[in-house]
Amino acid sequence: MTQRILKVNCPTCKEIVVWSEQSPYRPFCSERCKLIDFGDWASERNSIAGDPVFLPEEDDENTY
Numbered sequence: 001m002t003q004r005i006l007k008v009n010c011p012t013c014k015e016i017v018v019w020s021e022q023s024p025y026r027p028f029c030s031e032r033c034k035l036i037d038f039g040d041w042a043s044e045r046n047s048i049a050g051d052p053v054f055l056p057e058e059d060d061e062n063t064y
Contacts, residue, residue: 008027
């Protein structure tokens, strides 16, 4: 039986990445692409659709 090799495109630069233990940044091709993606989430350029969640302004345990 032949073993299938899974290949995916890097979400950042679209380079082909082999999904295996030898690809430590998978699904990204490199640490650079991983950090670019992380920065997009941290700066809120990426987001998940949905209603915003607002926490109460008071820091009182009883308001929850």
